[in-house]
Amino acid sequence: MKIIIAKNAGFCPGVNNAINKVIELSEHSTKKIYTLGQLIHNNDVIKNLEERGIVAVNSISEINDIKTSILVIRAHGIPPELEEKIKESGIEYVDATCPLVKNAHRIIKEYSEKGYTTIILGDKEHAEVIGLKGYAGDNCFVISSVEEAEKLPDIEKANLVSQTTQEEELFERVVNILTPKIKELIISNTICTPTKLRQKETIEFSKIADIVVVIGGKHSANTQRLYQICKDMSKEAVLVENENDITDDLFKDKNTVFITAGASTPAWLISGVEKKIRGIIYKENIFRKFFKFIVASGIFTGFAALGLISVVYKSFKTSPDIKFAISLSLVLMAAHIINRSSEKEANENNFRKTIFLKYNREIRYIAYISIILSILLSLNSGILYTILILLFALPAMVYRKIKKSLKISAIKDIFITLGWVYIICFIPAISLHKLSSPIFYSNILLIFTASLIRNIFIGILQKKNDMIITNEYIYFCLGEKRTFKLLYIILLVLLFISIPYCRYFSIPILFLPVYYFIMIFMMKKGKSPDIILSEFLIELPFFAIILV
Ligand code: SF4
Numbered sequence: 181m182k183i184i185i186a187k188n189a190g191f192c193p194g195v196n197n198a199i200n201k202v203i204e205l206s207e208h209s210t211k212k213i214y215t216l217g218q219l220i221h222n223n224d225v226i227k228n229l230e231e232r233g234i235v236a237v238n239s240i241s242e243i244n245d246i247k248t249s250i251l252v253i254r255a256h257g258i259p260p261e262l263e264e265k266i267k268e269s270g271i272e273y274v275d276a277t278c279p280l281v282k283n284a285h286r287i288i289k290e291y292s293e294k295g296y297t298t299i300i301l302g303d304k305e306h307a308e309v310i311g312l313k314g315y316a317g318d319n320c321f322v323i324s325s326v327e328e329a330e331k332l333p334d335i336e337k338a339n340l341v342s343q344t345t346q347e348e349e350l351f352e353r354v355v356n357i358l359t360p361k362i363k364e365l366i367i368s369n370t371i372c373t374p375t376k377l378r379q380k381e382t383i384e385f386s387k388i389a390d391i392v393v394v395i396g397g398k399h400s401a402n403t404q405r406l407y408q409i410c411k412d413m414s415k416e417a418v419l420v421e422n423e424n425d426i427t428d429d430l431f432k433d434k435n436t437v438f439i440t441a442g443a444s445t446p447a448w449l450i451s452g453v454e455k456k457i458r459g460i461i462y463k464e465n466i467f468r469k470f471f472k473f474i475v476a477s478g479i480f481t482g483f484a485a486l487g488l489i490s491v492v493y494k495s496f497k498t499s500p501d502i503k504f505a506i507s508l509s510l511v512l513m514a515a516h517i518i519n520r521s522s523e524k525e526a527n528e529n530n531f532r533k534t535i536f537l538k539y540n541r542e543i544r545y546i547a548y549i550s551i552i553l554s555i556l557l558s559l560n561s562g563i564l565y566t567i568l569i570l571l572f573a574l575p576a577m578v579y580r581k582i583k584k585s586l587k588i589s590a591i592k593d594i595f596i597t598l599g600w601v602y603i604i605c606f607i608p609a610i611s612l613h614k615l616s617s618p619i620f621y622s623n624i625l626l627i628f629t630a631s632l633i634r635n636i637f638i639g640i641l642q643k644k645n646d647m648i649i650t651n652e653y654i655y656f657c658l659g660e661k662r663t664f665k666l667l668y669i670i671l672l673v674l675l676f677i678s679i680p681y682c683r684y685f686s687i688p689i690l691f692l693p694v695y696y697f698i699m700i701f702m703m704k705k706g707k708s709p710d711i712i713l714s715e716f717l718i719e720l721p722f723f724a725i726i727l728v
Pocket of ligand 1: 192193194195255256278279280281344345372373374375443
């Protein structure tokens with residue numbers, strides 16, 4: 181059976197921007213964050229935002245603590261009178277209206293000021309349409325069907341606009357009806373480009389699929405519209421909110437499945453549904469499940485750390501004390517696991533979420549046992565090393581509790597990178613009495629750059645999967661373009677630093693930066709594999725270096 185995943189499924193840029201804005205505010209501001217209406221129609225994301233203390237209100241009157249609150253206007257936009265009211269109330273507010281919706285506001289305002297009647301094709305009750313109407317004044321009609329277009333009275337001159345998520349085909353049919361009816365008709369097709377691309381792709385693949393799976397909130401207008409297109413175009417279509425709605429019998433006697441999703445559906449929900457379907461069709465074998473467990477649980481990170489520790493020892497032309505090296509890698513692995521397992525469940529990729537929900541206790545035990553083992557093994561080398569390891573382990577264990585009070589941008593990437601440098605470079609250098617050696621400083625640069633690349637990649641992966649990342653990540657703080665620029669700079673530094681290491685590892689060490697250049701290229705092209713395999717590929721060279 182063939183599975184086709186829509187390229188344009190998942191958060192649209194407008195939704196993405198609104199979510200980023202509220203999260204940034206909740207991280208930076210001491211004020212309470214409210215959104216005017218639900219930010220998006222997706223229960224999993226709403227639940228996650230609520231856990232961050234972000235509350236949706238239907239009206240400003242529901243907010244008692246005006247002085248200590250920030251109100252966020254969501255991507256749908258609002259009518260100008262309501263914006264005036266918000267200003268008058270004195271509450272601090274942030275406008276996250278999508279620029280494409282704002283463009284529709286501008287067009288409506290421009291023509292209505294010139295005396296044109298505004299005709300909006302959209303759902304009367306939808307928040308975006310209510311906002312659009314506000315810019316048209318009283319001289320406005322809202323229609324939602326061909327029949328309603330036919331019933332419009334005679335109008336001298338009109339401006340036809342559309343809700344941004346409207347069906348293209350319906351818009352064209354309405355244009356055909358209104359063109360002979362209205363003497364001077366301005367056709368302003370304000371359906372946004374992300375919606376057009378989504379619909380075009382949906383029509384194309386719905387025609388060839390035996391079944392179409394549409395993922396999205398049942399109350400989301402754009403998901404409903406997408407579902408309607410699929411129903412009309414395909415042999416069979418189902419609307420599901422998440423993987424729990426998928427049943428085996430849906431795929432009996434089917435050859436092609438097309439999976440698509442509304443603009444408010446995060447990629448991790450799509451990936452969850454895809455995995456469930458793949459599981460039904462292909463029945464995952466035990467080795468693949470084991471591989472995923474090793475990577476998703478963070479155990480592979482321990483092996484990756486061990487690889488880098490061996491690099492440091494080799495650079496000092498000595499072999500590592502195996503017990504000591506294992507104790508160092510165990511503490512890094514434990515910190516990684518604790519950090520991952522305490523991330524919010526709705527924020528997580530489906531497979532990882534499954535692992536941490538199903539085995540959360542067991543995985544935490546692995547982390548605690550790793551720390552105990554690390555301490556016991558380090559005692560073998562002396563109490564000083566146990567103390568040095570604890571100096572890292574203790575803050576790492578409470579990181580999630582203290583990070584909010586630290587209020588430092590990119591804190592997570594910085595903390596992990598410095599933690600890796602401390603454990604992998606600093607502690608071995610002390611044990612070998614090499615703190616004054618120039619090699620110690622070049623090791624710091626090497627591990628710092630390698631670890632920073634790893635952490636930035638992980639941030640990008642999370643964001644590409646529509647997980648809700650915060651300003652803890654460099655990617656969140658810098659945005660896509662600047663993050664990739666930064667990655668290129670770090671890779672050049674890594675390439676430069678790697679050259680002297682050819683003495684210990686011969687030429688293959690230079691493949692490390694080249695390998696990451698290829699990964700960036702694939703990521704930018706959107707061709708990276710699923711998040712679990714991608715994480716494995718990011719850490720693979722660290723581990724593979726042991727073999728060189
Ligand atoms: S659907 Fe289009 S107009 Fe609406 S928020 Fe998304 S990108 Fe903006």
